[in-house]
Amino acid sequence: MTRVLVVGAGPAGIRAAERLVRAGLRPVVVDEAARAGGQIYRRPPEGFTRPPEKLYGSEAGKARALHALFDGMVAAGQVDYRPHSAVHAIRDGVAHVGAARIPHDRLILATGATDRLVPVDGWQRAGVYSLGAAQIALKAQGVAIGRQIVLAGSGPLLTLVAAQLLAAGAGVAAVLDTSSLATQMRGGIGMALTRPAVTARGLAMRARLGRLYHAGVRLERIAADAVHWCDGWGRAQVTECDAVALGWHLRAETQLADLAGARFAWSDTWAQWLPVADEMGRAGPGLYLAGDGLRILGADGAEVAGALAANACLTDLGIATPGTRALLRRARRLHCFAAAMAHAFPWPSGQLDALPDAAVLCRCEGITLGQMRDAAGLGGAEANRVKSLGRIGMGRCQGRYCQLAAAALIARHAGLAPQEAGRLRGQPPVRPVPVGALLED
Amino acid sequence: MTGQLVRLAETGRAPVAFRFDGRDMTGLMGDTVLTAILTGAGSLRPAEFGPERRAGFCLMGACQDCWIWAEDGSRLRACSTPLAAGMRLLSEAPQGWPA
Numbered sequence: 286m287t288r289v290l291v292v293g294a295g296p297a298g299i300r301a302a303e304r305l306v307r308a309g310l311r312p313v314v315v316d317e318a319a320r321a322g323g324q325i326y327r328r329p330p331e332g333f334t335r336p337p338e339k340l341y342g343s344e345a346g347k348a349r350a351l352h353a354l355f356d357g358m359v360a361a362g363q364v365d366y367r368p369h370s371a372v373h374a375i376r377d378g379v380a381h382v383g384a385a386r387i388p389h390d391r392l393i394l395a396t397g398a399t400d401r402l403v404p405v406d407g408w409q410r411a412g413v414y415s416l417g418a419a420q421i422a423l424k425a426q427g428v429a430i431g432r433q434i435v436l437a438g439s440g441p442l443l444t445l446v447a448a449q450l451l452a453a454g455a456g457v458a459a460v461l462d463t464s465s466l467a468t469q470m471r472g473g474i475g476m477a478l479t480r481p482a483v484t485a486r487g488l489a490m491r492a493r494l495g496r497l498y499h500a501g502v503r504l505e506r507i508a509a510d511a512v513h514w515c516d517g518w519g520r521a522q523v524t525e526c527d528a529v530a531l532g533w534h535l536r537a538e539t540q541l542a543d544l545a546g547a548r549f550a551w552s553d554t555w556a557q558w559l560p561v562a563d564e565m566g567r568a569g570p571g572l573y574l575a576g577d578g579l580r581i582l583g584a585d586g587a588e589v590a591g592a593l594a595a596n597a598c599l600t601d602l603g604i605a606t607p608g609t610r611a612l613l614r615r616a617r618r619l620h621c622f623a624a625a626m627a628h629a630f631p632w633p634s635g636q637l638d639a640l641p642d643a644a645v646l647c648r649c650e651g652i653t654l655g656q657m658r659d660a661a662g663l664g665g666a667e668a669n670r671v672k673s674l675g676r677i678g679m680g681r682c683q684g685r686y687c688q689l690a691a692a693a694l695i696a697r698h699a700g701l702a703p704q705e706a707g708r709l710r711g712q713p714p715v716r717p718v719p720v721g722a723l724l725e726d
Numbered sequence: 727m728t729g730q731l732v733r734l735a736e737t738g739r740a741p742v743a744f745r746f747d748g749r750d751m752t753g754l755m756g757d758t759v760l761t762a763i764l765t766g767a768g769s770l771r772p773a774e775f776g777p778e779r780r781a782g783f784c785l786m787g788a789c790q791d792c793w794i795w796a797e798d799g800s801r802l803r804a805c806s807t808p809l810a811a812g813m814r815l816l817s818e819a820p821q822g823w824p825a
Contacts, residue, residue, distance in 0.1 A: 317787055319808075324786060330756040330808065333736050371787070399788045411769040411781035412730055418785035426761045427736035453734045528730065538788070648783065648791065651775035681790035686783070717790060 286310065287602055290380055290387055292372050292541060293395035295323020296347075296584045297576025299355045300591030301393045301598075306363040308604050313365040313387055315372055315380070321355045323397055324417060325584045328352065329425045340424050342449070343486060344584070351588075373722075374713030375544045378571075381713070384722040391571045391598050394541050395591055398577035400442075400532035401557070402686045403637055406644040407507030408531060409651065415686075416442045416532030420449065429455035431528020435512045437461040437504055439630040440534035441487060441583075447497070448490040459524045460494050461514055463533070463633040465501035472629025479622040503636045506644075534630055535581050536689060542579075543711035545572050551704030554624050555581055556632040557689055558708040564613055565597035566590060573598050581627070586619040637690055638697060646694070647687045649680025657691060658698060666699030668692045668707040678709045681717060729765040730781050744813040753809045760785070760792050760804035763815070770794055770804055771817040795819050 289305055291298050294316035305312045314321075320328045326341065326348040337345040358364045367382065374381040379388045400415035407413070414422075414430050416438060422428045423446075433456045436447045447460045462469075477484040491498060501517030511525045537559055543549070547560040547568040559580060562568040566575050575594035576587035589612050596606040640646075642655035652675060660675025668691065671677055677691045678684030684691075688709045696706040739754040746763050753762025760782050763770060769779035771794055782792035785805045792804040797814040799821065 317806075319806075329736070332739060332756050334738075335735060399784060399786065409773065409776060409778055409780075411779045414782070415784050415789075418783060421785045422731065422761070423734070426731075426758060428731040428733050428761055428765065430731060432732055455732070455734060645776070648789070649775075651773065681793070682788065685788050716787075717793075 287391060288313070288389045289391045289393065289598060290315065290389035291393045291395060292316075292380070293323070293397055293576070293578070294318070294321035294355060294366075294368075295395060295397050295576060295587060296326065296351055297395035297397075297578075297587040297591035297594070298323070298393070299351050300588045301395060301575055301595040302358060302364050303354060304592055304595035304599065304606065306358055308599050308606070311363060311365060312393075313367065313389070315367045315370045315382060315387065317369070317371045319368055321359075321366070321368070322348065322352055323584075323587075324421070326351055327421060327425050329427070333427070335427070347584070347588075371716045372541055373716045373718050375541055376713075383718060391573070391602070392545060393573045393575060393591075393594050393598060394545065394578060395574075395576045395587070395594075396538040396541055396578035397587075398535035398537050398581060399685055401534050401536035401632075401689060402531060403438075403533055403633055404640060404644060404646050404654075404687065404690050405437075405504045405507055405531060405636075406641055408529075409645045409648045410507060410509070412527060413507055413529045413531065416446050416530045419530035420446045423449060423453055423455070429453070429528075430530060431526065432456050433458040433526045434528045434530060435459050435461065435524055435526040436530045437463075437502075437512065437514075438532040439464040439633065440532065441626060441630070442532055442534070443630075444487060444491050444494065444498075446530065447494055451493065457497055458526045459512070460498045461502045461504065461512070462498065462500045462630075463502055463504070463636055464630045465517060468631065469500065469629045472625050472627070475625025476622055476629060479618055479625065483622070503633075503639065533632060534627065535577055536685070537581060538578050538685075540683070540711035540715040542568060542572075542574055544713055544715070545569065547572060547574065549708055551708075554627045556703070558704075563597075564593070564616065565609075566594035567597050567601075571601075580620065580623070582616075582619045582623045586616065586623060589616045589619060632693075634693070637693060640694075646691060647677050647680050649682050649687075650676055652677055654694065657694065661695050661698060666695050666701055666706050668695060668709050671695055672709060683712075683715060684709050728768070730768050731761060731764040733765055742809050742811050744809060744811065744815065746815045747817055755809075757809040758805055759794070759802065759807045759809050759813070759815065762809040763794075763804065769817075
């Protein structure tokens with residue numbers, strides 16, 4: 286039987302596995318988490334009692350369906366499920382998972398996304414988290430990240446997490462959006478045209494934030510007990526807090542796609558490098574990509590992309606697959622919506638350009654903007670050279686949280702477009718692993 | 727000492743005793759190590775490359791900010807390690823980093 290490996294058990298990975306199983310295959314599904322669902326439909330540990338309606342709100346039905354589908358396939362032995370397992374390298378058709386090796390004929394990567402971060406002076410402090418982290422803490426552990434929380438950044442998660450925290454009884458001090466209302470209106474028209482119900486739900490949620498919400502802000506710095514920011518009229522503001530959550534939309538998790546041989550292209554819409562694939566997710570011989578790791582379409586888009594990637598894989602194996610045309614239509618509509626959303630909540634160039642030299646750019650190793658600029662001065666405006674000389678992107682997160690900002694800053698100082706500063710190449714291991722796991726027998 | 731994290735829900739779970747930097751602490755069944763420590767302490771560890779302390783960042787296993795240590799010298803990622811009764815945890819490597 287053809288050996289198909291699916292990496293990731295979020296909405297994309299689960300829908301991909303479903304199609305493969307229906308076609309009579311038994312895929313291996315590797316997932317880092319203890320329980321399948323991915324990040325947005327992440328499940329709390331066994332023994333927690335809040336129902337899906339409480340955890341996922343309007344999306345509870347979708348979460349429930351995906352969890353039941355995957356649990357059913359595992360119980361029936363239809364998938365070879367490896368939870369708690371991270372692929373740290375892919376080479377010559379073999380995935381390396383700790384000391385284990387998983388050879389495969391076809392590979393479907395559904396690796397999802399992380400928050401897209403922009404450094405703010407002081408963001409290395411304890412008590413500063415990503416927006417996704419604030420949501421995970423609440424959903425999977427029932428905790429708030431602090432007593433008085435400032436949520437800052439831009440994108441759908443900002444409003445969603447703020448509303449979820451308020452509903453759970455958390456103390457929210459302010460919700461600071463770097464996108465102006467005018468920018469949001471321009472993108473919002475496209476959002477409302479393609480998915481009116483989802484857009485209306487977002488606006489209703491925003492309305493619940495009331496006077497906590499501020500648009501068009503610039504974050505100045507995060508101090509020990511407060512966030513300093515400028516409002517939309519340029520007035521200096523200080524909000525006291527003991528926790529901060531930051532995030533600007535999402536960043537595709539692409540390191541495994543890189544190791545598996547995918548090509549990349551700069552996307553102006555999402556202000557990041559994304560893998561190149563056809564509409565079905567084909568990214569190379571035997572390589573298929575799906576979900577936010579390919580294009581940031583969110584959970585609904587990930588379900589569609591997972592099904593499409595599996596259909597592509599099955600078609601290439603000569604197995605007839607139903608439903609591709611309808612899936613493609615839906616994918617195109619979701620793509621229009623997501624692109625409009627990306628324009629409504631853009632990358633905050635102005636704020637990044639105002640970052641002082643002493644600000645920490647790399648949280649892992651405390652490398653400042655000034656140090657990075659010195660490294661760029663020695664080696665030229667190319668991301669991989671700056672990495673070699675200045676260690677930006679070499680820390681324990683492997684550049685996940687600093688590389689987009691670093692590349693943008695390198696480019697700006699050299700007077701180049703961001704894509705001209707190049708893209709940090711992924712290197713195995715993409716996660717820290719014990720040295721023993723890397724030793725060959 | 728007040729913790730960085732505040733419990734809002736799921737507080738009826740069974741208590742689980744553990745030790746962090748020599749201090750007896752109590753978490754709840756189903757807590758991650760990070761949740762258990764930070765509901766009773768302000769941070770997880772000192773930063774290696776700066777004066778500040780660290781308390782995790784992404785909580786999804788991507789940033790590796792929350793690595794701490796067990797007294798036996800093994801290292802664990804606090805955000806994705808379930809709390810177990812009797813764990814003896816440290817904010818810094820027991821023997822320091824190998825020279």
